[in-house]
Amino acid sequence: MTILAFILAGTLAAATPMLLAALGELIVERSGVLNLGIEGMMALGAAIGFVVTYQTQNPYLGFAAAALGGIALSMVFATLALALTANQVAAGLAIGVLGQGMSSLLGKPLESQTLNAPDKLGIPGLADLPVIGPLFDQDIVVYLTLALAVAIWAVLNHSKLGLIIRAVGENPSAARAVGFPVLRIRLAAIAFGGALAGMAGAYASTIYTPLWADGMIAGRGWIAVALVVFGTWQTGRIVFGALLFGALSLGGLIGQAAGVGLPSQFLASIPYIVTILMLAVISSNRRRMRLNTIASLGQPFSN
Amino acid sequence: MTPLLQLSGVSKRYGGVHANSGIDLTVDAGSIHAILGENGAGKSTLMKLIYGVEVPDEGQILWKGQPAHLSSPSDARRLGIGMVFQHFSLFETLTVVQNMALIVPGSKADLSARIRELGEAFGLSVDPRAMVHSLSVGERQRVEILRCLLLNPSLLILDEPTSVLPPQSVALLFDTLRALKDKGIAILFISHKLEEIRDLCDTATILRQGKVTAQLDPREGSARDLATLMIGRPMPPAVHPTPHGLGDQRLELTGLDYANDDPFGVSLKDISLYVRGGEILGIAGISGNGQQELAALISGEITLPASRRDVVRLMGQPVGDLGAAKRRTRRFAFVPEDRLGRGAVPDMSLADNALLTSHSRGLVQKGFIRRQAERAFTADVIARFDVRTPGPQAEAGALSGGNLQKFIMGREMMLEPEVLLVAQPTWGVDIGAASDIRQRLVAMRNEGAAILVISEEIDELFEICDRLQVLHKGRLSPSLDVATTTVDEVGTWMIGAAT
C-alpha cells in the first residue's frame, strides 16, 4: 500500500472517534451546556464496548452497551449541572475523573486482549477506483458517522427541533417564557452527547485499535471538545477539523514507520501542539467568536 | 355575557414573599384593560400566571367560563392568549421568521407572507428575513406583537410596552391596539404610567403589594386618585432643580468615535458633551442606542488608545486611555444600570461590596484589607442612605432592587465625586425609593457636583436635569435646555427625525 493510499484509507477511521464525540458535544453546547467530561465518557464507553464485545463477540451489543454507559455517566453530570445548578466546569471534570477510573477498573481483567476488527465495507464501484479507492473502503461506523454529521447539520439549520435547541442555548429565559421546557431539552441534549461519546469510545477500542490498553483514549475526548470550539459551533467546520486531526495522528504513525529523524514523542505530540495553535488562531478573532458562540454556554439556569 | 377571562382568589408565593394574594380580575372581550401598579406590586407575576409561565398556588382561572389549566405558555397560546414581554422573548441569532416558526406552525414562505400582510394591516411592518439582533428595540416589539397575532389570539397581554418607545411611537402603538380592539381582541395593558392608561384603557385594575386595591374606569378618576390607589399615598412631589451658579467643565467628550467589535453592540459616532459643576445633564433615548457603550467609555470599562486620550477629559485632564480604577481616583464615580453582577457582587456581603469601589477611602492599607474600617464604612452607607438590610454582613443578592440601588448609589456618593455618572437610576425601583434617589441627585448637584444621568424615562429627565441630549443610533443630539425644550422635541430626536 502506498503512503497516499494509507492516508486516504486511514484518515476517516482515525477521525471517527473524535468526530462522533465532537458531534455529541456540539449538540450539548448548542443547548447552552458545557460538558467537559467527554474524555471520561469516551473512556468508559471504550471499556464497556470492549468488554461486551469480547464477551459476546457481538460488536453491535458492544456499541449499544457503550452508548448506555455514556448516557449513564452523562446523567450524573446532568444531575449536578441541571438539577443542582453546580459549576459545569467542575461537574464535567468530576465525571471525567469518574469515567476514567471506571474505565480502568472495568478493563483491567482484559488488559492487552485483542478483538477481531470487523470487515470493511467497500462501496461498489468507488472502492476499486485507482488512487482514491481506499477512501471508499471503510467500516460501517465511518459511513454512519458521516451520515450523522449531515443529519445534525440539517437538523440544526433546517428543522424546528434545531431552532428550539439554538433558542434554548442563546436565551434560556426567553425560551422558557415562550414555553419550551429548557431543562428537559438540555437533559436530552446531554444524554445524546453521552451516547455519542460512549460510542466514540467503543469505536476507538473495538474497531480502530481493537486491543485493550488502559488510558487508550489519550486526550482524544479533549481534542473533541477543542474541535467544537475551533469549528466555531458549525457542523461542517467540525467535520473538517476532525479530518485534519485524523490525518495528523496518521502522520505521526507514518513518520515513525518511515524513520523520520524526529523522536516519536515529538510526533505523538503533534495533535496536541496543533490543537493549541488552532485554538489560539481561531479564538483570537473575537468578533467571529462572539458571532458564533453560544450565549448561555456554561451558565446555570433554574426555572 | 360570559367574560373572556376571569380570575378569582388567585395567589402566588415565592419563598416567603406573597407576590400575588387573592387576586380577582375580569376581562371582557373587545376591551382594553389596564393593570396598574408600581415596581414590585405583582403585575409581572400576575401576567405570568395568566400566560402559564407560572402556576398559581391557590385560586381559579376561568377562560370563557370554563376552568383553564394553564401549566405552560403553549396551553395559554392554544386557548388564544398571546403575550408581549417587556424584555422580549426573541432570539437574536435567529431571523424574524425563524423566531415566528418556533411557536407558529406553517412553512417559512407562508409565515413570511402572513408577516407582511398583518404588518401592513396594523402598522407593524418588519422584514421577515432580518436577523433579530440587527433590529431596533421598537422593531423587536413589532416582531413580538406580530408573533402573537399570527396565532389569532382573543387576548393579548402587553407588559410595559411603552417603556421602549419614543413618545411618537407610543401614539402609533395605541392606534394599533385600538385597531385590534375593534377586531374584538381583548388587551391587557400593564403599565405604571398613569397618563397612558387614562388615554388608552376602558378599565383599570390597580395592584398594590400583591393585592387588588381597586377596579375602575381610569378616565373617571384623576391621576392623583390613581396614584393614591397605586402607592397608598399621594405621589411624592417632584424635585425640580433651581438655577444657580455653575462651576467649570468637569467632564468633557469631544468628537468621540467608537467602532464596536461586538457585532451585537452599537458603534458611537462623533459624540460631544460636557458637564459643569452644579448641573445635571441627561442623556435621553431608548436603550440599545449606544447607552451602554457610552457609559462604559466614560467609566473606563472601555478604554481608548493613548493617541486618542484627549477625547475624554475629567477635571480638564485627558483620561481616555485610563482604566476604571484610575478614573475613580480622579474623583469620578459611577452607578451602572445593572446592579447585580456589575454594580455589586451578588454572593458577597455588603461590606465586601463596599470595598469594590471604595478601597481608596482608607479601607486598604499596604495591600491589606482593614476589616473594621470596611464594616464602619458600610454601616455608614446603610444608615445614611436608608438601606433596609440586616447589616453589613448580608449578601447583596438578598436585597430588593430598590434597596440595592440605594446601597450602590450611597457607596458612590460617599466617594464625594466631582463627577457622577448614573445609568438608569430608577429601573425596577419602587416609587418611594425612586423619589428618594432623585432628591439625592438634585441635592448633590446643588452642592456643586457635575452629574450625568442616562435614562430612558423622559419624565424623570425632565424632572431633575438642567440640560438634555438625546442618543439615537450611536449619535448624540445637540444640548437642549430643559426650561425651553418640550417632550415632543426630545421625542423627535429619539426617532432620529430631527436634523
Next chain:
Amino acid sequence: MKLVFERREAASRSATLATPLIALGLTILTSLILFAALGKPAGQALYSLLLEPFDGWYNISELLLKMGPLMLIAQGLAIGFRANVFNIGAEGQLIIGAICASALPVYFPEGTSPLMLPAMIVMGAVGGAVWAGLAAGLRTRFNANEILVTLMLTLIATQVLNYLLLGPWKDPHGFNFPQSVMFPDVALLPILLPGTRVNISVLAALIVSGLAYVLMRHRFSGYQLLVGGLAPRAARYAGFSEDRAVLMSLLFGGLAAGFAGACEVAGPLGQLQRSVSTGYGYSAIIVAYLGGLNPLGIVISAFLMAALFIGGDNAMVSADLPVAAVFVFQGLLLVFYLGSLTFIRHRVTFSWQGPA
C-alpha cells in the same frame, strides 16, 4: 413533587462544614456497593482505603509524604478556580518542574555545591510557572481557552518526560530502565522525621497554605481575584484587570506545581522517573474543591486525599483492587461534593403541590 430552592440570606456556615463530610459518607456508601458488584471484598477494600492509612507510624509517615505535593498544588489551583481561571494542567506543570529541577543533578551527578538543592527548587518552580504562563499568554493575548490549553500542555509534558527518560537523560548504567541517574546528596531534601521518608517539603506546603490564606482572606489582590471569579462584569466595573487575574492565577498554580515536582525528584524519588507523574496534578483539583477552595479547608482535604492514596496502594495488595479504584473513589467524592454544595447557599424544600 417538586424541589424548591430558596436562596439563603448568606451562605450557611454549618452546611459549609457538613458538605465534605456528607460527600465522604455518600462516596463510601456508593463504593461499597460498586466494589461488591465487581465481586471484590468490599469491606476489606474500604478498610484498606480508609482506615489502614492511619494504622501505624509507617503509614502515617507515608501519608505526610504524599500530603505535601497535593496540598501545594491544590493551594495554587484553588486561587485560580476562585478567580474562574481553570488550570487543569497542574500535572504537566509538575512534570516540567520535575524535569527543570532534575537538569542540574543530571548534568552534574558528582556535584557537591550546597547551592544545588535551592537552585533545583527555584528552577522547578520557575519551570512550572513558565509552562502555566504559556497558557496565560495564549489566553490573554489570543483568547485561547485555558482549560484546553493547560490540558494539552500536560499531554505534551508527558511526551517530553518520556523522550528524556528514554533518550538523552537515561541512566547509562540503569539496565535500560526509563529513569535518570541517582541524584547526589546535595540534590536531596533534608529528612524531617528521622527513620521515615518525610522531608521538609511538607513544612513548605504548610507555609504556602498560610500564605494562600493571607492572600485570599486579607490581601486586596486576593479580593480582586475573588470578584473576578464571582462577577467578571463587577471586576471590570471596579477596574480590576482581567489579564492580571488570569496571569496571577496561572502563575501561582504553575509555581506551586513546579515546586511540588522539584520536591518529588529531590525527595522520595531521588531521581527523575516516569512515576513522578502519578496523578497528583489531577487529584489536586479534587483536593482543592473538597477543601471548599479555602486554604484552611485544603490542608484538611489534602490530608484526606493522601490517606486515600496510601489506602489505594494497600487495597491493591489486600483486596485485589486495581489502582484505578482510587480514581473512581476520587471521582465519586467530587461528584457528591458538588452535588451537596447547592445546600450551602440554598434552602431546599419539597413541595407536594402543583404539577412538577
